[in-house]
Structures are given as C-alpha cells and as structure tokens.
Amino acid sequence: xxxxxxxxxxxxxxxxxxxxxxxxxxxxxxxxxxxxxxxxxxxxxxxxxxxxxxxxxxxxxxxxxxxxxxxxxxxxxxxxxxxxxxxxxxxxxxxxxxxxxxxxxxxxxxxxxxxxxxxxxxxxxxxxxxxxxxxxxxxxxxxxxxxxxxxxxxxxxxxxxxxxxxxxxxxxxxxxxxxxxxxxxxxxxxxxxxxxxxxxxxxxxxxxxxxxxxxxxxxxxxxxxx
Amino acid sequence: xxxxxxxxxxxxxxxxxxxxxxxxxxxxxxxxxxxxxxxxxxxxxxxxxxxxxxxxxxxxxxxxxxxxxxxxxxxxxxxxxxxxxxxxxxxxxxxxxxxxxxxxxxxxxxxxxxxxxxxxxxxxxxxxxxxxxxxxxxxxxxxxxxxxxxxxxxxxxxxxx
Numbered sequence: 001x002x003x004x005x006x007x008x009x010x011x012x013x014x015x016x017x018x019x020x021x022x023x024x025x026x027x028x029x030x031x032x033x034x035x036x037x038x039x040x041x042x043x044x045x046x047x048x049x050x051x052x053x054x055x056x057x058x059x060x061x062x063x064x065x066x067x068x069x070x071x072x073x074x075x076x077x078x079x080x081x082x083x084x085x086x087x088x089x090x091x092x093x094x095x096x097x098x099x100x101x102x103x104x105x106x107x108x109x110x111x112x113x114x115x116x117x118x119x120x121x122x123x124x125x126x127x128x129x130x131x132x133x134x135x136x137x138x139x140x141x142x143x144x145x146x147x148x149x150x151x152x153x154x155x156x157x158x159x160x161x162x163x164x165x166x167x168x169x170x171x172x173x174x175x176x177x178x179x180x181x182x183x184x185x186x187x188x189x190x191x192x193x194x195x196x197x198x199x200x201x202x203x204x205x206x207x208x209x210x211x212x213x214x215x216x217x218x219x220x221x222x223x224x225x226x
Numbered sequence: 227x228x229x230x231x232x233x234x235x236x237x238x239x240x241x242x243x244x245x246x247x248x249x250x251x252x253x254x255x256x257x258x259x260x261x262x263x264x265x266x267x268x269x270x271x272x273x274x275x276x277x278x279x280x281x282x283x284x285x286x287x288x289x290x291x292x293x294x295x296x297x298x299x300x301x302x303x304x305x306x307x308x309x310x311x312x313x314x315x316x317x318x319x320x321x322x323x324x325x326x327x328x329x330x331x332x333x334x335x336x337x338x339x340x341x342x343x344x345x346x347x348x349x350x351x352x353x354x355x356x357x358x359x360x361x362x363x364x365x366x367x368x369x370x371x372x373x374x375x376x377x378x379x380x381x382x383x384x385x386x387x
Contacts, residue, residue, distance in 0.1 A: 003335040003342055047325040048337050051318050059325050078378055082267055089259065096260075202332075206365055 001205050005048050006173040006198055010036075010162045014045050017158035018054075021133040022102060029155035030133040035142035036162025039197040042137050046106050057104040064112045068119045075105065091122070098130040110136040114145035124152050165196045173198060178205045180212040185222035231256055235264045236304060244277065244299045258293070265298060274298040315340040319348050320380035323358065323372045330367040351383050
C-alpha cells in the first residue's frame, strides 16, 4: 500500500475553509467550524494540514473537565511560551503572541466546551482582540450546540460538515493508495458494504493487496473479495 | 509584539554582563512583567543564570506584594540562539504523535509525509527512551501510544551509534 494521505472531498473542503479564513478580508471574522460523525478523519485531516501547510499553527485537544484557565495554559504552552501563573497573565500572554500574526489555532473536540459559556466566550474574546484564525473541530452535533451562542455563531465564516465517503471518493482513495489495480466491481462492492470511513478503506486496500499477493492476481475484482 | 520585547532585551544584554530586572526595565522601557517573561525564557534556555531573587517592597503610592527583582548573569553567548529552522522528519512525526496519540507506523508515514524507514527508526528511539509504548495491533502493525508528552518540541534523545 502506498503511504499517501488520501485527499477526499472532505479534505478539500477542510482546506478550502481554512484557506478562506486565512485570506479573509478585513472585517470578516476568521472562525471556522468543522464537524461530523466520528471516524471520518477530522483530526487526521487537521494534523495533515498543520504538518504540510500550517507549521506555525497551534493544535489543542480540549478535555471534558477543561476550565478557561486550563485551556489558556495549554494554548500558551503550545504557542511556545512559559505559561504564567495568573489567569489574567495567561490571557495577556496568549493575546501578545497571537496578535498581528496569522497563526491558526485549532481546537479539537470543541463539543466538550460547548456547555461552558465562560470558556467559549473567552475564545471569542481572544479571536476578537487578536483577529487570529480559529478552527473549531467538533462531533456530529457541534453546530447545534454552538448555535446557542449567537455572538459566537455569527463569527463562523466557514462551516464544513464532514460527510460519509461518496462513491467517487471511494474510487479515488483506493486508486490513490492501492498498489494493485482494482476493478470497478470491487470498488462497487466495497462502497456498498456500508458507512465507509477512510480508515476502513486503508484496511480494505491492505486486504486486497494480501489477496493479490497470495493468489498471484493482476487485478482485484468483486469476486476476489468474497 | 513579543519579538519587539525580545529584541529590546537582547540589545540591553549586549551591553551588560550582570544586571537586575529593575535595570533592564529602566533601560528598555518595557513593562516589568513582559521583561521578566523574556528573561525567564532566556534563563530556561540556559543563556542566563539566576544569581539572586530579591524582592523590593512597594514604594510611595504602590500597593500589593513586594516586587520580584531577580539578578541575572549571562552564561552563554546570546548570538548562538539558533534561528528557526524548517521542520525535519522527526519534528513532523513528533507532532503526529502529540495530536493523534495512538498511531501505527503507516499512519505516521502517511500523515507526516516521511518515509516508513524514518518512522520506524524514530519510533524505535522513542520506545527505547520511554516516550511511546506499543498498545495493541491493527492488522499486522503495532499501535504506538504516546505515554510521555514533553511539549511541542521533540524530546532530545542522545543516540549512540
């Protein structure tokens, strides 16, 4: 199997959203929300994007028990600063480092913070003061949870929902990573097997390559998969 | 903004060998807290040595607790501060570990864009020094779990060849 990151429709829309907030003209808020069911590759896509296109970006995975101070501490540490002791100093540190820069702050599992208005409003404060791009990544119902905060919701200039893979996505990913040719019938069979995630496709490709090797096949068809 | 503070402190340090925070604040005109933050970072990176941590009681109309007034000494050439270099394969692999926590070597190669051999070599080093641990298998591949997160910078591992 080729060790390549599969660029699906979801990945393209993620990149478009992040580029959208990065290049937003003055006056346009720079917040994006990415959400969707588990297993669709949201975190993986964010990681891939940071490594390849956003070296200075900051990624923070939020936790269920996180308070505003804890979040600020993690953001400041990720920004490469020594976190201060007092919350007010932490806030100033985060603002000082982010202001005037284009450093993207990615907050994963944002649903965990959706019940704490103080934390959510603190993030909004930092965004408003620094005008730094913020990307929120959440689970399937993240949009509904965040809509309650009307002032925050208004600032999302990009909202992307990660969907299940389409047939075209399935075909593109398999052709991109498989080292043996795969017939259309096999792609149809894999796509028809249920709700597919990219991780499942990697496993399918591994399986197909094993079959092709053991049976000495030149091409994989649907019959070989049964 | 943070860069300006660092520049101001560095220009002050080019003229002094030993100094108090008070002197740095007076000469640079920076806010006391911001100057202290830069000096503490330089101290943490081994360029400065903390000689004494004195306290000044509030004067005149000042209120609150006594202010810290540490005394520092330059112990390493500040000109040797390394400029930011582009990320190497190991930096990228370390990032993937920190963001995803549980990954296989294929995941590392796929997401970071590094070669499988780089991923294999670095995971071996990280495992040997206790930063990651095998936690089950996915197919024939081991799943690696990050057990010691040392922050955004990859850990410094001494390699014995």
